[in-house]
């Protein structure tokens with residue numbers, strides 16, 4: 001893999017953080033974003049990467065980021081649209097505000113992040129979206145989350161057509177259940193988390209996934225080795241959905 005420049009959104013923990021760490025270890029230049037300044041400062045110092053505060057739900061922050069990168073003459077060979085949340089709620093309890101918040105972060109955010117960063121993308125450039133197995137696997141409390149990821153995946157076909165002349169391709173990974181901060185942020189207790197992970201012992205891989213299980217797929221989609229792929233989905237679920 002030639003050394004390149006990648007921007008990874010939501011890289012202060014979990015899947016995005018591991019991808020950033022491995023990309024840096026391979027000699028790539030990495031820029032990260034997140035929504036929590038302290039965490040950005042810590043990862044920036046640890047990995048030696050530039051970090052920008054850019055809440056996915058704040059569209060002006062995405063366009064400000066695009067302006068900053070343009071000013072610094074940054075050209076991105078790859079963009080990983082990874083920032084996301086899982087705020088579970090049952091169908092009967094979901095409020096319009098919760099519905100809008102999930103879509104703002106998981107769907108509208110990455111859509112406008114890509115639009116805002118278009119001028120910074122190289123020709124060719126690879127965009128990777130972190131989707132979820134939830135697009136085709138039901139979870140109690142996960143209706144809106146599933147829809148946020150399916151909505152973005154639904155747009156990827158058209159993005160591949162509309163951005164082809166710019167040399168931009170878009171593909172996705174669909175992680176299965178992965179032990180990250182997402183469970184605690186979803187309000188799960190340690191016991192609930194453990195029970196969930198224990199239930200995965202019967203899957204082919206026999207365990208919960210860890211963030212680094214996704215790094216290879218992300219780096220492959222960023223690499224020229226996958227340059228013929230458009231709208232591909234790499235499902236990294238340990239066989240959970242078989």
Ligand SMILES: NC(=O)c1ccc[n+]([C@@H]2O[C@H](COP(=O)([O-])OP(=O)(O)OC[C@H]3O[C@@H](n4cnc5c(N)ncnc54)[C@H](OP(=O)(O)O)[C@@H]3O)[C@@H](O)[C@H]2O)c1
Pocket residue numbers: 009010011012013014015016033034035036039054055056057082083084085086105130131132133174175176177178179180181182185211
């Ligand atoms: N873990 C799983 O089981 C699983 C399964 C399928 C798909 N996914 C997807 O994988 C992606 C990464 O999740 P993860 O499991 O690695 O969880 P994570 O450890 O919570 O990481 C999520 C990252 O996104 C950031 N983020 C959250 N909301 C944001 C916002 N509004 N603006 C900017 N950044 C924001 C987080 O920052 P803070 O730390 O400040 O919140 C963090 O850096 C998500 O898109 C998630 O939907 C995860």
